[in-house]
Amino acid sequence: MIYRNFKGQKLSQLGFGCMRFASDPETGEIDQAKVNAMFDLAIREGVNYFDTAYPYLGGKSEIAMAEALSGYPRESYYLADKFPGHSLTGPIDNIALFNVSLRKCRTDYFDFYLLHNVTEWSVQFYESEEYHIIPDLLQMKKEGKIRYFGFSCHAGPDMLDAFLTRHEGVFDFVQIQLNYLDWTMQDAKIKCDIIRKHGLGIWVMEPVRGGKLAVLPESESAKLRALRERGVGSGSGGAYASAADGGLAEPSDASYAFRFLQDLPGVTVILSGMNEVFQVEDNLRTFREENPLSDEERSVLLDIAENLKRGVPCTACRYCCDGCPMELDIPYLLQCYNDYKFATTMTPSMRIDALPEDKRPSACIGCGQCMHACPQGIDVPSALAELAEMYEKGPHWGDVVAQRAKSIEEDLK
Numbered sequence: 001m002i003y004r005n006f007k008g009q010k011l012s013q014l015g016f017g018c019m020r021f022a023s024d025p026e027t028g029e030i031d032q033a034k035v036n037a038m039f040d041l042a043i044r045e046g047v048n049y050f051d052t053a054y055p056y057l058g059g060k061s062e063i064a065m066a067e068a069l070s071g072y073p074r075e076s077y078y079l080a081d082k083f084p085g086h087s088l089t090g091p092i093d094n095i096a097l098f099n100v101s102l103r104k105c106r107t108d109y110f111d112f113y114l115l116h117n118v119t120e121w122s123v124q125f126y127e128s129e130e131y132h133i134i135p136d137l138l139q140m141k142k143e144g145k146i147r148y149f150g151f152s153c154h155a156g157p158d159m160l161d162a163f164l165t166r167h168e169g170v171f172d173f174v175q176i177q178l179n180y181l182d183w184t185m186q187d188a189k190i191k192c193d194i195i196r197k198h199g200l201g202i203w204v205m206e207p208v209r210g211g212k213l214a215v216l217p218e219s220e221s222a223k224l225r226a227l228r229e230r231g232v233g234s235g236s237g238g239a240y241a242s243a244a245d246g247g248l249a250e251p252s253d254a255s256y257a258f259r260f261l262q263d264l265p266g267v268t269v270i271l272s273g274m275n276e277v278f279q280v281e282d283n284l285r286t287f288r289e290e291n292p293l294s295d296e297e298r299s300v301l302l303d304i305a306e307n308l309k310r311g312v313p314c315t316a317c318r319y320c321c322d323g324c325p326m327e328l329d330i331p332y333l334l335q336c337y338n339d340y341k342f343a344t345t346m347t348p349s350m351r352i353d354a355l356p357e358d359k360r361p362s363a364c365i366g367c368g369q370c371m372h373a374c375p376q377g378i379d380v381p382s383a384l385a386e387l388a389e390m391y392e393k394g395p396h397w398g399d400v401v402a403q404r405a406k407s408i409e410e411d412l413k
């Protein structure tokens with residue numbers, strides 16, 4: 001197992017993300033036997049980092065994780081959990097909710113504790129004096145109930161930098177969505193530079209983009225196969241298990257996505273939300289030993305990323321912005337557009353929610369000024385009209401929050 005040293009702690013670089021456990025589609029009950037088997041295998045092979053969050057799997061992830069870890073000494077693994085400040089509809093007793101998570105996880109401290117999902121929208125709650133979230137959690141840290149404090153973040157680079165600057169010295173690490181597609185699509189490369197500039201550890205979520213980089217379209221997967229056939233890079237053999245060992249006959253598409261991240265400076269833990277034993281086995285093979293990508297493999301992955309993007313080729317040069325009569329942040333909106341086009345997730349919806357109504361895509365009057373300024377020839381008004389439609393259709397973060405707020409209320413009764 002590859003380990004990374006973080007402030008004297010020896011963390012397995014492969015972290016077990018507990019947001020995707022297999023469950024019965026009708027009852028929603030988690031397949032605990034399968035979770036136990038996956039954990040036993042992962043722990044046997046050296047994984048020591050487990051990450052959950054209060055709302056994962058309707059509140060059942062914390063419980064299932066605790067059950068699967070119950071046979072292991074508490075000091076033999078690192079536990080990470082998250083505070084759902086992004087799911088609140090008003091101030092609550094933060095310490096009481098923190099204690100609910102401790103109880104569900106059957107522990108009296110968290111090694112790593114994060115503000116969950118800091119974005120342009122949720123930052124107002126996390127920084128609200130009335131909500132008092134950060135001071136309360138810092139008190140928990142002072143009392144030894146949190147060892148390292150961090151936050152997960154889906155915000156753009158500017159907000160990330162501003163948030164870290166406002167809270168210099170408060171956080172130990174930042175968890176971002178990082179993979180070879182988002183390296184450019186969600187400015188993950190720039191975000192890594194920002195986190196390093198603030199001297200913090202980088203934790204990775206969505207390393208295979210919700211599975212999309214684990215099973216590439218055949219035309220893209222063939223490019224990786226061709227590399228192997230030419231013997232390019234360490235993915236061509238070496239430490240990889242053979243079919244005779246009971247493993248896959250050749251490196252999976254997912255293994256390349258993980259190897260893209262392994263030797264990036266500052267990357268400490270890479271979380272994988274595993275829900276099948278074969279995924280655990282495949283990831284364990286990938287993280288068995290350092291196996292950095294060759295330059296050619298890296299460049300093929302970045303080329304695959306460009307082919308996977310389905311949106312517009314906005315370079316964020318901002319040439320279009322000065323002439324926009326509605327003063328829209330066009331590159332910001334086009335980044336949301338590209339995100340929607342790749343996969344329907346909550347992130348672009350939350351980022352648009354954070355804008356005042358007159359700065360949302362529906363505010364575009366279609367004057368076409370921006371098109372004349374754009375060196376990439378992007379049809380901005382059409383993209384914004386489509387974005388406005390996709391945003392209207394949802395899903396909407398506000399609906400999710402309303403549901404989650406109810407379960408928080410129940411837990412605090």
Ligand code: SF4
Nearest residue numbers: 324364365367368370
């Ligand atoms: S078309 Fe829309 S985005 Fe472009 S300049 Fe006009 S109002 Fe702004």
Ligand code: SF4
Nearest residue numbers: 314315317318320374
């Ligand atoms: S001018 Fe074109 S490429 Fe530049 S920010 Fe505007 S839309 Fe993007």
